[in-house]
Amino acid sequence: MATHEQIYQNQSDIYELMISKQPELSEVIRGIRNFQDLAVLDLGAGTGRLSSAVAKDAGSLICTDISAPMLELLDQKLIGQGLERNWSAVVADHRELPLADKSIDLAV
Structure with a gap:
């Protein structure tokens, strides 16, 4: 059985296929907080399930994850999706985020 590290580093395409079957979440997130024009941070962004919603x-x-292959996907x-480039994908450990204090309005 594959470990979490193996899945995130070596099987990002399989992970993406698995999560692509899950429902779209933009309305769920918007129900918690409207994210229109906010600076949003997606912690553990993976292949972008939440990122693509917002x-x-x-x-x-800003999309952060420890896995570069996940962020490439x-x-x-x-x-x-043909979106205007308003995002960046950053390999980062969540214990030491490369962000300025108070630079984010919403973290998902």
């Missing part, structure tokens, strides 16, 4: 309406979007997914 990217169109967010003012800016996220980037391809958002580009494939």
Whole structure:
């Protein structure tokens, strides 16, 4: 059986196929907080399930994950949606985020 690290580093395409079957979440997130024009951070963004839900309406979007292959798929997914480039994908450990204090309005 594959470990979490193996899945996130070596099986990002399989992970994406698995989560692509899950429902779209923009309305669920908007029900918690309207993210229109906000600076949004997607922690553990993976292949972009939440990022793709908020990217169109967010003012800016920073997508962080420890797995570069996952973020590569996220980037391809958002580009494939034809969105204006308002996002960045950053390999980062969530214990030490490369962000300025008070630079984010909403974290998902």
